[in-house]
Amino acid sequence: MHILAIETSCDETAVSLVDCSGDPWKGGVNFNVLSNIVLSQAKLHAEYGGVYPSLAKREHAENLIPVLKKALELSSLESGIRNQESGIDTQKLEKILQREPELLKQFLEFIPTIEKPAIDKIVVTRGPGLEPALWVGINFAKALGEVWNIPVSGINHMEGHVFSALLQKRRDLPQLTTYNLQPTTFPALALLISGGHTELVLMKDWLKYEIVGETKDDAVGEAFDKVARMLGLGYPGGPEIARQAAQFQDKPSLKLPRPMLDSGDFNFSFSGLKTAVLYEIKKNNKFQPEADPPSRPEADQPQAGAETSKIIQEFAHEFQEAATDVLVSKTVKAAREYGAKTILVGGGVSANQRIRDALTEQTTNNLPPTTKLLLSPLELTGDNALMIAVAGYLRAALNKECREEIAAHGTLRLA
Numbered sequence: 001m002h003i004l005a006i007e008t009s010c011d012e013t014a015v016s017l018v019d020c021s022g023d024p025w026k027g028g029v030n031f032n033v034l035s036n037i038v039l040s041q042a043k044l045h046a047e048y049g050g051v052y053p054s055l056a057k058r059e060h061a062e063n064l065i066p067v068l069k070k071a072l073e074l075s076s077l078e079s080g081i082r083n084q085e086s087g088i089d090t091q092k093l094e095k096i097l098q099r100e101p102e103l104l105k106q107f108l109e110f111i112p113t114i115e116k117p118a119i120d121k122i123v124v125t126r127g128p129g130l131e132p133a134l135w136v137g138i139n140f141a142k143a144l145g146e147v148w149n150i151p152v153s154g155i156n157h158m159e160g161h162v163f164s165a166l167l168q169k170r171r172d173l174p175q176l177t178t179y180n181l182q183p184t185t186f187p188a189l190a191l192l193i194s195g196g197h198t199e200l201v202l203m204k205d206w207l208k209y210e211i212v213g214e215t216k217d218d219a220v221g222e223a224f225d226k227v228a229r230m231l232g233l234g235y236p237g238g239p240e241i242a243r244q245a246a247q248f249q250d251k252p253s254l255k256l257p258r259p260m261l262d263s264g265d266f267n268f269s270f271s272g273l274k275t276a277v278l279y280e281i282k283k284n285n286k287f288q289p290e291a292d293p294p295s296r297p298e299a300d301q302p303q304a305g306a307e308t309s310k311i312i313q314e315f316a317h318e319f320q321e322a323a324t325d326v327l328v329s330k331t332v333k334a335a336r337e338y339g340a341k342t343i344l345v346g347g348g349v350s351a352n353q354r355i356r357d358a359l360t361e362q363t364t365n366n367l368p369p370t371t372k373l374l375l376s377p378l379e380l381t382g383d384n385a386l387m388i389a390v391a392g393y394l395r396a397a398l399n400k401e402c403r404e405e406i407a408a409h410g411t412l413r414l415a
């Protein structure tokens with residue numbers, strides 16, 4: 001089954017075409033990635049220190065057609081130039097895309113010129129995310145579904161992050177990019193850590209979710225971004241903090257709090273940690289962040305810059321340690337409490353190597369040896385449309401009515 005997936009919930013315009021097959025109840029589910037394009041707007045949002053929703057909406061509207069074009073070209077699903085009348089109902093499209101005039105213009109210039117590609121199903125992120133950004137993707141999906149007469153369904157973005165942790169790249173097919181779904185035993189516990197969310201989700205079975213812990217204020221990725229800004233580092237802050245932290249080799253003298261570490265529940269709080277950083281920065285009279293510190297080579301920096309760099313590294317290190325301690329400790333406690341057989345970890349912040357290492361170490365040391373820790377492949381931690389395609393296929397394939405069809409054909413042909 002060929003799925004076209006669209007993701008525009010935040011500041012990435014992402015489109016993926018995936019050939020999906022197999023039965024999740026029996027195993028052997030494969031996702032052959034025909035194309036997977038992620039166009040990041042991060043540089044544009046950097047000057048605002050975070051994502052600016054109306055700018056994100058405008059960029060998605062301008063970029064969706066070029067990104068789809070590229071995805072089709074790479075996928076071999078393109079069926080060539082159309083040489084007869086398309087018969088497209090322009091009025092219907094004008095209605096669907098009335099809020100996105102730029103997208104409508106590009107849509108009408110491109111879509112009627114190509115033959116309908118061999119796509120069986122369109123899926124699109126329906127939330128959570130930035131409302132104006134989400135709508136561009138949703139309306140785009142609806143418009144494509146209308147023109148090509150292909151069913152469209154909405155997918156929860158967080159479910160995409162959950163499933164990305166279940167994917168494993170197949171090394172036996174080097175000429176293709178194929179992921180298979182790793183065998184999963186329930187109950188499973190998912191730690192979802194991104195710019196908008198920090199959640200512990202209990203899965204008693206496929207598609208059965210219960211949030212057992214979440215942040216009471218900022219998401220952990222948001223805290224990484226805000227602390228990076230306080231330290232004069234760039235956006236997105238997570239990778240910058242990780243880079244600075246890795247350079248700190250001394251014994252730390254700074255000690256930041258581990259909020260809610262012993263709260264007795266599985267909730268988190270990162271706003272206090274962020275404020276503690278601000279307080280410590282103000283107390284530190286040697287700290288003078290530069291406007292653009294990472295752009296200058298270390299050797300060219302004046303003495304005061306070198307001292308400030310060291311302080312930045314220590315702040316980054318201790319902040320990362322504090323965030324890691326609470327995330328890992330609560331995950332291990334929740335896994336024990338709910339008897340989790342599998343722990344899934346996904347979302348942009350799960351790219352952090354310190355967090356990945358600490359999770360690996362702590363689950364090995366503190367949980368039964370049968371507990372399986374599955375970390376999202378690094379290239380799929382951030383927002384992407386492949387994870388939306390995976391959720392789209394699994395949602396359909398796990399539906400009992402579709403099972404007979406999979407049993408007969410090895411794949412789902414109908415949506």
Ligand code: KG4
Nearest residue numbers: 194195196221236238239348349352382383
């Ligand atoms: O999942 P994602 O791409 O978008 C949302 O759905 O929010 O997550 C983005 C977040 C940003 O806050 C970014 O700073 C953070 O993930 N991030 C990291 C790292 N790479 C990205 N945080 C910590 N360490 C990293 N290496």
Ligand code: ZN
Nearest residue numbers: 194347348383
């Ligand atoms: Zn995300």
